[in-house]
Amino acid sequence: xxxxxxxxxxxxxxxxxxxxxxxxxxxxxxxxxxxxxxxxxxxxxxxxxxxxxxxxxxxxxxxxxxxxxxxxxxxxxxxxxxxxxxxxxxxxxxxxxxxxxxxxxxxxxxxxxxxxxxxxxxxxxxxxxxxxxxxxxxxxxxxxxxxxxxxxxxxxxxxxxxxxxxxxxxxxxxxxxxxxxxxxxxxxxxxxxxxxxxxxxxxxxxxxxxxxxxxxxxxxxxxxxxxxxxxxxxxxxxxxxxxxxxxxxxxxxxxxxxxxxxxxxxxxxxxxxxxxxxxxxxxxxxxxxxxxxxxxxxxxxxxxxxxxxxxx
Amino acid sequence: xxxxxxxxxxxxxxxxxxxxxxxxxxxxxxxxxxxxxxxxxxxxxxxxxxxxxxxxxxxxxxxxxxxxxxxxxxxxxxxxxxxxxxxxxxxxxxxxxxxxxxxxxxxxxxxxxxxxxxxxxxxxxxxxxxxxxxxxxxxxxxxxx
Numbered sequence: 001x002x003x004x005x006x007x008x009x010x011x012x013x014x015x016x017x018x019x020x021x022x023x024x025x026x027x028x029x030x031x032x033x034x035x036x037x038x039x040x041x042x043x044x045x046x047x048x049x050x051x052x053x054x055x056x057x058x059x060x061x062x063x064x065x066x067x068x069x070x071x072x073x074x075x076x077x078x079x080x081x082x083x084x085x086x087x088x089x090x091x092x093x094x095x096x097x098x099x100x101x102x103x104x105x106x107x108x109x110x111x112x113x114x115x116x117x118x119x120x121x122x123x124x125x126x127x128x129x130x131x132x133x134x135x136x137x138x139x140x141x142x143x144x145x146x147x148x149x150x151x152x153x154x155x156x157x158x159x160x161x162x163x164x165x166x167x168x169x170x171x172x173x174x175x176x177x178x179x180x181x182x183x184x185x186x187x188x189x190x191x192x193x194x195x196x197x198x199x200x201x202x203x204x205x206x207x208x209x210x211x212x213x214x215x216x217x218x219x220x221x222x223x224x225x226x227x228x229x230x231x232x233x234x235x236x237x238x239x240x241x242x243x244x245x246x247x248x249x250x251x252x253x254x255x256x257x258x259x260x261x262x263x264x265x266x267x268x269x270x271x272x273x274x275x276x277x278x279x280x281x282x283x284x285x286x287x288x289x290x291x292x293x294x295x296x297x298x299x300x301x302x303x304x305x306x307x308x309x310x311x312x
Numbered sequence: 313x314x315x316x317x318x319x320x321x322x323x324x325x326x327x328x329x330x331x332x333x334x335x336x337x338x339x340x341x342x343x344x345x346x347x348x349x350x351x352x353x354x355x356x357x358x359x360x361x362x363x364x365x366x367x368x369x370x371x372x373x374x375x376x377x378x379x380x381x382x383x384x385x386x387x388x389x390x391x392x393x394x395x396x397x398x399x400x401x402x403x404x405x406x407x408x409x410x411x412x413x414x415x416x417x418x419x420x421x422x423x424x425x426x427x428x429x430x431x432x433x434x435x436x437x438x439x440x441x442x443x444x445x446x447x448x449x450x451x452x453x454x455x456x457x
Contacts, residue, residue, distance in 0.1 A: 189339060189341065191330050191342040191343070191344055192341070192342070192343045192344065193344045193346070194343065194344065194345045194346075194350040194351075194353070194354055194361075195346070195350065196349070196350060196353075198347065198349070198377075198378060199345075199346045199347055199349075199350055202321065202323070202346035203346070205323050206323060206326065206327075206344070209323060209327055213327075239360070240359045240360055241359070242350075242353065242358075242359050242360050242361070243360065244360065259360065260360055261359050261360035301362075302360060
């Protein structure tokens, strides 16, 4: 035991750290990081920028021995944290135990983002099952909504505070998966564009035109083109050959929504890195990279994917 | 709120029609098919369109890839369950032969697309207002509405 976070176990450990202030944050995270360094384990810290600064100050020279990632940028879309942040780091060290401080939920996350965060936290348990690493996830319980903290109890098998570590009696990652797969927020009145393999290009052209009209920066219009292209191709290939597209503005985002008659059966779809020699599995992964938020709702009949791109 | 099916492959026209309808006090729900195949799949509620609403009217362009407007007219008007849906042909063509052919195929109206943008927008709004406020549309069984 180094600090309150137990690392004397093999396999995957996924504790949530419930902290109330900066002292508690540093008081648990720094011994966890230093314990990893002392054990010769590669360590990464992926937290929002203000917390990065806090930990860097507390670690002093040790800060240069760890990988630091601004989660508010790299993990703005929770759907890309597993492939782009967590696995991108852990996969570099297949033969070594690694440690990551990963803070995907922070005060200021929007109501649209939170279900995706819960889903992400639940999926970590499946994505890293059997791996040898510890991912410590800090939660600011003084500022986060109680419902968010309650979800953290279901998505983390172990809970930690400044004094102790204990098994979560509420741990059930399936609850988190269901919470992330809730019906999407009401769509404002908008045009439905019907498409199939022969007309997906027309749907893409419509999305691009709407993106420009909505004022999306030109550098991101290409992102819209790629997002609709990938989602449209998925519909054609796996969604019964047809799909519908809606493009609308919602709360500072341009939103591209695509629905089809397919069902996503793999909850980790779009979150697993794809090797260069694999020809499939890139579509949703690419959408997760390009969009600022991706929400997916799968029912027994249809799948709806909503990709959000910030207008500013 | 009414539903309108627009069958149109010209993106500029789609955007203008969308803008014209969005400017109405009570805009309709617009569904766009960019060719006749998508249009008939939507009207026949095929696959993912199983719960598609019945449009108050169809605004139909004639010149489209794969399945053109005349084929759509023939199919819809030849299908007993769909034939009552009003279809307004909305085309750039003012050739009498095209107009006659459309009415023979049982188009409910034929409107030539105005060249002037303001006129174009006004005509679209007036077509919608006619079907939304003046016309009593065909009744559909409740589950189909």
